[in-house]
Amino acid sequence: MSATLPTTRKNGLQCPWHPYQILSYIVYLLFIVGGVILLGMPLPLPYDVAFFVVFAVVVAAVGVCAMVTTVVNPADDFKNTHLEKGHYCYVCRRRVSTSTEHCRPCNKCVSGFDHHCKWLNTCIGDKNYKFFVSTLISLTVLAVMLFAMIVVMVVISYTEPSLMEELLSSISFLHLSLVPYRIALFVFLAFDIAVLYYVLDLLIFHIRLTIEGNTTYTHFKKLDAKEKQKREEAKSRQSSHDSIQIRLSQGKETSLSKMLEGSGNAIPAITPSPVSEPPTPKSEGTKSTPSAALKSPHSGSFSPLGDRDDSFTLRRGRNGERG
Template identity: 35%
Template sequence: MNCTKWRFRRPAPETVISKDELAFRRPRVNGWSCPPGASQLVGWLVYGFLATISFGIHIPLLPRPWYHVAYATLGTVFIVHFFTHVAAVTVDPADASVRAKVNYSSPLPLFDRSKQPHVIKDQHCFLCDVQVSGPRVKHCSSCNKCVEDFDHHCKWLNTCVGGRNYWLFFSALVSALVGVLLLFTLILFVFVQHIRDPHILRTAPQLGALPGNSTWLLFLPLAPIETSSAGLLTITFIALMLSTICLMLLCHLLCFHLFLFYKGISTFEYVKLKKQEKSRKQELECRNSKRPSKTPQNQENSIDCEPTKYPSSSNLVSKNPLTFRLSETLCSEMESFKKSVDNDKFRYGTENKTRGISMSVIQNWKASNEEDYPSGSGNSLPETQDPLGSSIMSPNRSSQ
């Protein structure tokens, strides 16, 4: 990972860029403003296709008791979705100060993220040149205007979703989900019954006059068109797959907005929190990668007083008991020194103070020397380096 990226951590510049350095474009008033979006066109084509095959092909094939129920239920849901969808696209979600401008439709500077990190400072947008109404107003780069209570820019509506049209958007989402769910049930019923018992679907008077089950009529009763059984199954299967995809997407979108309701945040705030969390993880990884590790020299210079460092301690005691006692005394003295350093918050190497070994320890060395090595024996102990480097001591010199 490249730890030198400052895309999420760089501070915002204090100065803003002049309007002469930016490109200009007319703001989008609503979702009907040109040019239309590709997702918007796809959404309307899917809506028209599902409405056509449901009301023109599959509902007329239902048995008579369910014929009028399906028309009434699906017709109501499709009409509600149509009007809420159109209203959500038509309503202008711009901030009140933007809509109050006389030259609202005139070209405005285009928001370029590569040139400025933000365009609203102290609740003033220097692109729209207005004082916005609240802290949740955001300047949309796609619509090129400040949106009140900005949630997200919807590509299916080809407009922003804000405080003025959010509930219209949510109603269109719920009605679309209910309509697709009913349509999926209807198409699945027709598909299964056509395979199991096609006579249940041939209750229309026009179909009763046709011989056999290989010929079917579409768009009953206004404009009947003959087709084969394979053609009907192909259209039904395509509609079933398309409704399944729409059902999955709408369910995911509805669950996501219910989650936002539960958290009390908008879509833009959710995305912003995710970016901040990702930035914190990157900074933490960079700090961990730059943390210095302990070098082998430091490990060699350190004194380890654990018993594992002395595997042949029994041999050492048998050969030279005084040396073994001296090593143990040094280790215990080092441990007590470390504890005192931690308690006194003393930093080693910052002051010119030496810590000598206590006289009781030296006397113990002298006594043990006299017991193990009587005078005149000619045995002398090697000089021992003080672990703090303050002096060089030996039991013979201490006795003098």
């Protein structure tokens, strides 16, 4: 029975949807609802009109850019199949350009592959990368705008509480008092700061990649290569250290065995006691006096051998007398 090949996904709207994609839609809706109810509706005329116009434009920009990024199919068109240079995809069984990589979640080759975005449930490549960055920019503008408006409304609620209560009372279907409204503002502020931190960090990262001429894929590929090189260098240093330790231990064992062998074969030195020679009878006509016997080439000079040189000289003299 032949194995079923995985389905190639054309865009991010094709099922199955990723949980992050559903979460991104919820965040988008919460931004719209929070901005309209907590920030726009309490404003008096003509401030509410100005807010809703700007807010609608930014929200529409976020939605359009995100939708285009999701709908566009970033797959490679396989126009370079006649070229000998480039990559060969063993999954698609076609020759692709050098910037093309195969995306496993979407099961397709993506031209200028950057990364697979779980928030939009699609691959990011040459065909939709600009729309992806535009989504980040517009979402950052929206989060900053909401942050500024929330701060303004919090300040008004504390500096002009009577005015804020009057504005809230004009919204008949809310029935919000001042304290619950403040709590809702602080919750919305924390939510907005969390989204702004994540999106702004991602936007700065992609701006840096653009300046460096890298993609997300090549960036992390280089990081993996550096980490692998560091691990190999650490492993090499550790192996060199271990080999040195082994050699030192072997050298110590060899020296110790030699010392043990040498001490086992050694014969203790015995200092021979001086042997006294029997007195030799003096020849007639030869008078040997102590002063004459002590006269030697070494007499009058200091000898480090001390008494041994003197006894050696005396023995030579006596032997000469024997001859």
